[in-house]
Amino acid sequence: MTVELTALTKSYDIPGGEEIAVNGIDLEVGEDEFVSLVGPSGCGKSTTLRCIAGLETPTSGEIRINGEDVTDTAPNKRGLAMMFQDIALYPHMTVWENIAYPLKVRGVSEDDRHEEATAAAEVMRIADLLDKYPGELSGGQRQRCALARTIVYDPKAFLMDEPLSDLDAKLKVAVRKEIQRVHDRVERPTIYVTHDQAEALSMSDRVAVMNDGELMGIATPDEHYNFPANKFIASFIGNPSMNFVTGQLLSSSDREERSSSGSRAKPGDGTITVEFHDNEIELGATVNEPRSETVEIGFRPEVVDLHADPDEGYFEGTLELIERIGDRRLATIQGPDGEIRAMVPDSYTASEGTQVSVSFDERDAHVFDDGTKNVVGRGRTEGAEITAESSS
Amino acid sequence: MSIASSWEDGPLGFWYELPYQTQKKIKNVLLNVLLAIVLVLILFPIYWMIATSLFHSNDLFTLPMPLFPSDPTFVEYRAVLETEVVQWYTNTVLVSAGIVLLTTTAATLGGYGLARLDIPYKKTFARVILFGYMFPPILLSIPMFIFWRQLGLINSLPGIILAQTATTLPFSLWLMWQFFQTVPYSLEESAMVGGSSRFRAFVDVALPMAKPGMIAVAIFSFAIAWGAYTIPSILLTDSSKWVLTLGLASFTEAESVLWGQIMAASTLFVLPTFFFMYYLQKYILEGFRAGRI
Incomplete structure (x- = not known):
C-alpha cells in the first residue's frame, strides 16, 4: 500500500486575493513506511494531511492511494484511518462503541463488532475499559482508545494530525511507543504531522520538512541531521x-x-x-x-x-x-x-x-x-x- | 477620607458595627422576603385559578370571598367537559406536537447546515433570521390569512401548524446554529474518515451531541405553540377546529362571564405545560448556555 501526492496545491480565497496553504507538494510514502510532515505552525502540513484524508479538496494536484486516484473521492470511500489532535472520541458512546464505530458504519454485525473491538482494545491494553465513557478516561487511555479505533478496521494508510500535542512529556513518550508498535504491527504507510522535530526524528523512517506551503526536503532523520539540504x-x-x-x-x-x-x-x-x-x-x-x-x-x-x-x-x-x-x-x-x-x-x-x-x-x-x-x-x-x- | 469610612459615620453606621456573620444572615433574610413577595405575585393568580374552579358558583360572588373552597366541587369541570373543550384540547395537543416536531426538525437541519456547510453569506443570513422573530404575530397573520385562503389551509390543523412554525422557527434556527458551533467538527470528520457518510456522521455523532439544544428548541416551540392565540384566532374560524386559547376566550363572549368554567378550563390548559416544563427545564438551561445567551 502506498500514498502518493503529485503537485498537490491548496489555496483559499481570502478577501483581496488568495492564500496558498500548500504549494505543489510531491511526496511518495512507500509500503509500511512512516513519514513525518514537520514544520513550523502554518506551514501547510495539516492541510496536506487533510487533503489526503479528503477533508479538504485540493485546488490542483493528484492524490493516489495504492496507485488509485482518490483526489475526488469522498473521505469515507478512501479507506484511511486518521487520528486527530483533539482525539475526537465520541463522548456519548462508550469506549467499545467508539472503537467499533467504523465497523458499525461498514455494516458489521454486532457480535463481530464486539469481538473485533475487544481484540483491538487488547492490542492497546484497554480491554478493561470497554464499558467506560471517554470522559472517564485519562489522557493516555483516550489516546490508546483512539488508536484502537483506527486499527479495528484494516485501513489502507494511517494519518495522524499532531495526536500527541496535548499530552504531557512523559505520556508523549509512552504513546509514541504505542504508535510505533501499531505501525510495526499493521505494516501500513503512516503519515504523521507534528511541529515537534524531536518527535518526527525519533519515530519516522523519513521526515518531510515543510515551510510556507513548500516541501523543503524529504530524507531520513540521519540525513536531515548530518546532511541538511538547505x-x-x-x-x-x-x-x-x-x-x-x-x-x-x-x-x-x-x-x-x-x-x-x-x-x-x-x-x-x-x-x-x-x-x-x-x-x-x-x-x-x-x-x-x-x-x-x-x-x-x-x-x-x-x-x-x-x-x-x-x-x-x-x-x-x-x-x-x-x-x-x-x-x-x-x-x-x-x-x-x-x-x-x-x-x-x-x-x-x-x-x-x-x-x-x-x-x-x-x-x-x-x-x-x-x-x-x-x-x-x-x-x-x-x-x-x-x-x-x-x-x- | 475613604468612602467606606464616610458611610460608617452616616445614619447607616450601625450596619458596619454588626458582625460580618450577622450582616450575612440579615442580607439572606431580606433576599428571601423579596423572593417570597415575588413568588406570591406569580403563584397567587395560579392558586386563585385553581381555587375558583373548585368553588360552587353561588360562593363565587359572596363577600368577603373565602380564600379556600370549604366544600370543593368538580361541577365546573363537568360543565366544561360537556362543551367542545375536549375537541379543542385534542386540537391543541395535535397542533403543538406538529409545531414542536416541525420546528425541531427544521431548526436542527438548518442549524447544522448553517454551522457546517459552505454557504455564501451564511453568517449574515443566520443573523438576519433573528429579525424574523421580531415581527408581532398580528403583522404576519393578515398576509398569512390571504395566502392560506388561496392554498385552502384556512380552518385546518396543518395550516395552523405551518403558520405558527413561522414564528417559532427563526429563534430556534438561530439557537441550533449557535449550538452546532459548540460541537467540535473533528468528531464528524473522524467519523467520515472512519467510513461513514456525511449524513451518517450527522445522525450518529452530531445529533446526539446537539440533543440539549434540540430539547431547548422543543420546549421553546411548545411554549409558543401551546399559548398561541393571535394567529389561530385569524386562521381558525370554525369552532370545531379551535385550539384551547380560542375556546377559553369564548367563555367570556357569552352573556355572562362563566368564571368557574373559565378557571376550570384554564387549569386543564395549564397542567400539561407545567409537567412538560418541570421535567425538561434542566435541558433548556443547558441549551441556552450553549447558545451563550
Whole structure:
C-alpha cells in the first residue's frame, strides 16, 4: 500500500486575493513506511494531511492511494484511518462503541463488532475499559482508545494530525511507543504531522520538512541531521538549533567544469573555499552550484569548542548564559553575527560575561548559498547526499 | 477620607458595627422576603385559578370571598367537559406536537447546515433570521390569512401548524446554529474518515451531541405553540377546529362571564405545560448556555 501526492496545491480565497496553504507538494510514502510532515505552525502540513484524508479538496494536484486516484473521492470511500489532535472520541458512546464505530458504519454485525473491538482494545491494553465513557478516561487511555479505533478496521494508510500535542512529556513518550508498535504491527504507510522535530526524528523512517506551503526536503532523520539540504532544514532540525555565521565565497574549484559539462557533478568532486571573520576554510562542494558571493556557514552547537585564548578560535564573543541541559551545559555566546550556541561539558567553568573564543569542527560545517539557501558545501561529503528540493 | 469610612459615620453606621456573620444572615433574610413577595405575585393568580374552579358558583360572588373552597366541587369541570373543550384540547395537543416536531426538525437541519456547510453569506443570513422573530404575530397573520385562503389551509390543523412554525422557527434556527458551533467538527470528520457518510456522521455523532439544544428548541416551540392565540384566532374560524386559547376566550363572549368554567378550563390548559416544563427545564438551561445567551 502506498500514498502518493503529485503537485498537490491548496489555496483559499481570502478577501483581496488568495492564500496558498500548500504549494505543489510531491511526496511518495512507500509500503509500511512512516513519514513525518514537520514544520513550523502554518506551514501547510495539516492541510496536506487533510487533503489526503479528503477533508479538504485540493485546488490542483493528484492524490493516489495504492496507485488509485482518490483526489475526488469522498473521505469515507478512501479507506484511511486518521487520528486527530483533539482525539475526537465520541463522548456519548462508550469506549467499545467508539472503537467499533467504523465497523458499525461498514455494516458489521454486532457480535463481530464486539469481538473485533475487544481484540483491538487488547492490542492497546484497554480491554478493561470497554464499558467506560471517554470522559472517564485519562489522557493516555483516550489516546490508546483512539488508536484502537483506527486499527479495528484494516485501513489502507494511517494519518495522524499532531495526536500527541496535548499530552504531557512523559505520556508523549509512552504513546509514541504505542504508535510505533501499531505501525510495526499493521505494516501500513503512516503519515504523521507534528511541529515537534524531536518527535518526527525519533519515530519516522523519513521526515518531510515543510515551510510556507513548500516541501523543503524529504530524507531520513540521519540525513536531515548530518546532511541538511538547505538552510531551513539545517536550522529546523536539531535542538539546540544550528549556528550560522556570514561569510564570503572565495572560490569554487569545479565551477567551470560543471557549467561546461552541463551534467551534475558528483559529491566530493570539488571543493569550495569560504572566508569568514578573517578565517579561510576549504570544504567539499555539493551538487548545488553557488549563485551568490555571500554564504552562510552553519555548524551545530555540539561541535563548537570554546577557548579562553583568543588565538585558538575563529572569532570571539561574550559568554552570556550557561544553562544545564541534561548531562551537559548549553552556553550562549554573543558573537559578531549574533547568538552562537555551544554544548559544553559539565566541567566547563568559565563564568558568564567573560570573553571566549569560538571554534568548531570543520568536518561538521555546512555552507549555504545566501541567495538560494541551498547547501553548496560541507565538511563531510561521504555518505548519503541529498539533492535540494527547491533548487532554482 | 475613604468612602467606606464616610458611610460608617452616616445614619447607616450601625450596619458596619454588626458582625460580618450577622450582616450575612440579615442580607439572606431580606433576599428571601423579596423572593417570597415575588413568588406570591406569580403563584397567587395560579392558586386563585385553581381555587375558583373548585368553588360552587353561588360562593363565587359572596363577600368577603373565602380564600379556600370549604366544600370543593368538580361541577365546573363537568360543565366544561360537556362543551367542545375536549375537541379543542385534542386540537391543541395535535397542533403543538406538529409545531414542536416541525420546528425541531427544521431548526436542527438548518442549524447544522448553517454551522457546517459552505454557504455564501451564511453568517449574515443566520443573523438576519433573528429579525424574523421580531415581527408581532398580528403583522404576519393578515398576509398569512390571504395566502392560506388561496392554498385552502384556512380552518385546518396543518395550516395552523405551518403558520405558527413561522414564528417559532427563526429563534430556534438561530439557537441550533449557535449550538452546532459548540460541537467540535473533528468528531464528524473522524467519523467520515472512519467510513461513514456525511449524513451518517450527522445522525450518529452530531445529533446526539446537539440533543440539549434540540430539547431547548422543543420546549421553546411548545411554549409558543401551546399559548398561541393571535394567529389561530385569524386562521381558525370554525369552532370545531379551535385550539384551547380560542375556546377559553369564548367563555367570556357569552352573556355572562362563566368564571368557574373559565378557571376550570384554564387549569386543564395549564397542567400539561407545567409537567412538560418541570421535567425538561434542566435541558433548556443547558441549551441556552450553549447558545451563550
